[in-house]
Amino acid sequence: MLKQARFFHRLGDFPIFSVAAILWLVAGLWLVSIDHQAMADDPPGFVFKGANQNMNIKVEGKLAGFKQGMLLVTRDDGVEVSVKPPQDDLGFDFQAPIDSSFLQRGMMVRFNGNFNQAGIPTDPIEGLTVFLPVNEKIAKKKTDEFMPGVYPGEKKSNLPEGVLNYKVVGKLMGWDATGLVAVQAGRRPLRVQLAEKATMDLCLNQLNLAKQGDSVTITGTYRLPDDTKVVAKTISVTTDRVQTGAATSTPANSRAKRRKRGSVDDNVGDQ
Helix, strand or coil: CHHHHHHHHHHHHCCHHHHHHHHHHHHHHHHHHHHHHHHHHCCCCCCCCCCCCEEEEEEEEEEEEEECCEEEEEECCCCEEEEECCCCHHHEEEEEEECHHHCCCCCEEEEEEEECCCCCECCCEEEEEEECCCCHHHHHHHHHHHCCEEEECCCCCCCCCCCEEEEEEEEEEEECCCCEEEEEECCEEEEEEEEEEEEEEEEECCCCCCCCCCEEEEEEEEECCEEEEEEEEEEEEECCCCECCHHHCCHHHHHHHHHHHHHHHHHHHHC
16 A cells, blocks of 8 residues: 555656657657558548549440550540450450351351251241350350350240240351351251341451451450550450451452362251
């Protein structure tokens, strides 16, 4: 009790202003600690939390060009964005309409159609897509897009009993002026009739045919706060330019194509 009394007696003698000074010093150190933590969280020059974080983004605009391995895209708001391309070929998608002059025997095609249990198409085909083959490693990632064969298609409730929708992937063997198309889908030969207003398009996993002004849609990421530098996960380019075979034709190979076309027509007729 005597020691406690002496302690409180000494505390009573301690100047009040000294206690205030100590409290001010402790508060100052605490504020400095908080300020340092804030600087660690947000790099200098940024006044908001979260800078330098990767954010998802979708960009729509027009292709402005290519520069040093980057795509330049003008967004719909007029701002130019530089885009680092995807590392995977499946990240690229170029689509354009084609006419029949573009078709060549041996091209890879895919389409959806309704077939009965005997494998006979019950309706005309509404659309045909031509695509370029990809390497086997990539093809295995999307078998029903690239590997020849017949796969389950869309689930439709309005089909007659015994009729199902299938996706067909195969090699174009022939076609004629009436829209009859022959396809070798793996080991299965098929003949289908194109609808009167069927669409035909080209789908590539590359941008070799892309041109300035084509429509572009990009999904990817950017680092806050600069959304004009994007790392793309997917790049989709579409154009309304109809692709034809006329641009690459010469008198010599045109004759060869006519001979080949004749054999193709015979091929269709024999099946």
